[in-house]
Amino acid sequence: MPPRRTSTKGFKRTDSLLSGQIRHASESRGFAQSRLLTQWAEIAGTATAAIAQPVEISYGRGGMGATLTLLTTGSNAPMLEMQKEQLRTKVNAVYGYNAIARVRITQTAASGFAEGKVAFGHQKPTIDTAPPDPALRQKAAEATKPVSDDGLRDALARLGENILNKMKR
Numbered sequence: 059m060p061p062r063r064t065s066t067k068g069f070k071r072t073d074s075l076l077s078g079q080i081r082h083a084s085e086s087r088g089f090a091q092s093r094l095l096t097q098w099a100e101i102a103g104t105a106t107a108a109i110a111q112p113v114e115i116s117y118g119r120g121g122m123g124a125t126l127t128l129l130t131t132g133s134n135a136p137m138l139e140m141q142k143e144q145l146r147t148k149v150n151a152v153y154g155y156n157a158i159a160r161v162r163i164t165q166t167a168a169s170g171f172a173e174g175k176v177a178f179g180h181q182k183p184t185i186d187t188a189p190p191d192p193a194l195r196q197k198a199a200e201a202t203k204p205v206s207d208d209g210l211r212d213a214l215a216r217l218g219e220n221i222l223n224k225m226k227r
Contacts, residue, residue, distance in 0.1 A: 094152055101148055106141065109134040113164065123159025132165045139163060194222040 094115075099107035110130040117124045126149055130138055138145075142161040149158050198218030205211040 110138055125160040125162050126158045127162045127164055129164055135163050135165055195219050
């Protein structure tokens with residue numbers, strides 16, 4: 059019997075292609091655990107992640123623990139200052155040992171002072187508020203008439219209407 063072949067047909071998983079580059083980029087800023095960057099909201103909590111983000115982990119000359127630098131805005135710095143010890147404990151839980159000895163809070167924007175503000179998180183998608191075209195809704199409903207299952211027909215009609223509206227724009 060011939061050996062079993064994989065069914066990927068030469069394709070590779072995206073994480074296997076990018077994991078080395080991501081690890082190199084994060085290690086250059088001191089992040090031995092890239093999970094600290096990718097899952098910051100789960101580690102620090104959504105409220106903290108909305109106002110602060112990890113910027114750098116720096117190691118002192120003596121090697122007695124690292125310093126985690128967090129970026130925040132000026133008005134949120136006092137709140138973070140009170141949470142430093144809890145954040146340090148949560149981050150050290152990710153590492154599995156007492157890797158972080160200090161947490162430093164900075165209010166300097168990594169992108170510079172040009173904009174005067176620091177953007178945290180991802181941008182919210184823009185919502186199109188244009189009313190749906192009734193002619194396109196009718197066209198999508200007619201295209202799905204042969205489908206016997208009501209739920210499937212309605213879902214396909216909504217999908218078709220969305221596609222037609224997008225093509226119209």
